[in-house]
Amino acid sequence: MKILAFESSCDETAAAVIEDGRKICSNIINSQAEEHALYGGVVPEIASRGHVEAISAVAHAAVREAGMAFADVDAIAATCAPGLIGALLVGANYAKSLAWSLHKPFIPVHHIRGHIAANLLAFPELEPPFLCLSASGGSSMLVLVHDYTDMEIIGGTRDDAAGEAFDKVARVLGVGYPGGPKIDQLARGGDDTAYALPHSHVDGAPLDFSFSGLKTAVINLAHHAEQKGEPLDKRNLAACFQRAVSETLVPRLKLAAEQTGVHTLVAAGGVAANSRLRADLECMARELGAPIYMPPLHLCGDNAAMIGAQAYYEYLAGNTGTIWQNAFATAEIQEKICQKHGIAKKYAKR
Numbered sequence: 001m002k003i004l005a006f007e008s009s010c011d012e013t014a015a016a017v018i019e020d021g022r023k024i025c026s027n028i029i030n031s032q033a034e035e036h037a038l039y040g041g042v043v044p045e046i047a048s049r050g051h052v053e054a055i056s057a058v059a060h061a062a063v064r065e066a067g068m069a070f071a072d073v074d075a076i077a078a079t080c081a082p083g084l085i086g087a088l089l090v091g092a093n094y095a096k097s098l099a100w101s102l103h104k105p106f107i108p109v110h111h112i113r114g115h116i117a118a119n120l121l122a123f124p125e126l127e128p129p130f131l132c133l134s135a136s137g138g139s140s141m142l143v144l145v146h147d148y149t150d151m152e153i154i155g156g157t158r159d160d161a162a163g164e165a166f167d168k169v170a171r172v173l174g175v176g177y178p179g180g181p182k183i184d185q186l187a188r189g190g191d192d193t194a195y196a197l198p199h200s201h202v203d204g205a206p207l208d209f210s211f212s213g214l215k216t217a218v219i220n221l222a223h224h225a226e227q228k229g230e231p232l233d234k235r236n237l238a239a240c241f242q243r244a245v246s247e248t249l250v251p252r253l254k255l256a257a258e259q260t261g262v263h264t265l266v267a268a269g270g271v272a273a274n275s276r277l278r279a280d281l282e283c284m285a286r287e288l289g290a291p292i293y294m295p296p297l298h299l300c301g302d303n304a305a306m307i308g309a310q311a312y313y314e315y316l317a318g319n320t321g322t323i324w325q326n327a328f329a330t331a332e333i334q335e336k337i338c339q340k341h342g343i344a345k346k347y348a349k350r
C-alpha cells in the first residue's frame, strides 16, 4: 500500500510516499528555517503562508520522485494535530481535498506518533511493545508504545519541552535559530563541569521532569556575567546545559524500563538528533543490556516520511477520517483524532 503523506505542523512543508509503513519511496522537505531565523523563532502567520506557497510543488515532487502519478497512490495522509493551527490546516486541507478528488481514503495522523514511527522506517525489525523517549520542540515525554496505535504517556515535562529550552538558551547565548543544532555544535570540546546547573525532580512523580528551572539558570548566568562585565565561556555553558538536559532525560528512560519491564528502547523527535543525548542513551542502554533505536539524523526533525509510516498503521486500525476532518492545535498522543462526521449532519436535516 502506497501512502502520500503531508507534514505542515510547524515550519517544514513536507510530502513523502511511503510503502507499507516501512519503505521510503520519496521524501521531500521544504524548510522555512531561514525565514524564521530573522525573528529568532517560528512566526505562525509566516509559517502558514509559507505552507500555502510550497505545498503543491512539494506534493508534485513527492509523487514524481516516487515514479508515480497522484492517481497511483492508495491513500492520502496528513498531520492533523498537534501543532500551529494555521500551519496544520494548510496541510490537512490540501491532503483532504486531494483525497476527496481522487476518491482515496484520508488518514489523519498525530504528529508525535509520526515522530515515533520514524524508527519504523529505519529499523525493519522494530515492533511494539517498546519504550520511547520523545523529545521535540513542542513536547517531551516518555511513551509506552503497547502497539502501533495504542500508546500511553508514562512521564513527561511539567513545563517546557527540551527543544524549547535548547532554542531559548541558544537565543540568550546569541548563537541563532534553530537553537538545538547550534548549541550541539557550540558545545563540542566544551567542559561540561564548568558551570553548576540545576537538575529537576518532581516529588512523587519520578518519571516527570521540568526544564524551566534549567533554562532560567542559564539565562541568569548569562545576564549576571553581562551586567558585571565578566567573561562568559559560551562553549562550556553550552556543554553544561546539554549535559543537564541529557542527565534529565536518560535516567528517566532507564527508570521507565526498570519499572515497566519493557527493555526495547527508542528515541524520537528533533532533540533525538543531539549528539550528547545520543551518546548517553547508547551508554545507558549498553549498561542495561537493552537495544536502543534512534532515527538517523535526517528523520529526527519534522518530515512527511514518518507521517506516512504511522498512517499505514492507523489505516490498518481503521483510523481514517473524512472530508469533515478538522485539525487541532493540541491533542494527546493516546487520543483518536480521526473524525468521521461533521457539520454535514446539521445540513442533512434541512
Ligand code: KG4
Binding pocket: 010, 111, 115, 135, 136, 137, 138, 139, 162, 163, 164, 166, 167, 178, 179, 180, 181, 184, 269, 270, 271, 272, 273, 274, 275, 300, 301, 302
Ligand atoms: O521534532 P522537531 O523537528 O519539531 C517538533 O515537532 O517540535 O523538533 C524541533 C526541535 C527544535 O527545538 C530544535 O532546536 C531541536 O528540535 N533540535 C535539537 C537538535 N536538532 C534539532 N536539539 C538539540 N540538539 C540537536 N542537534
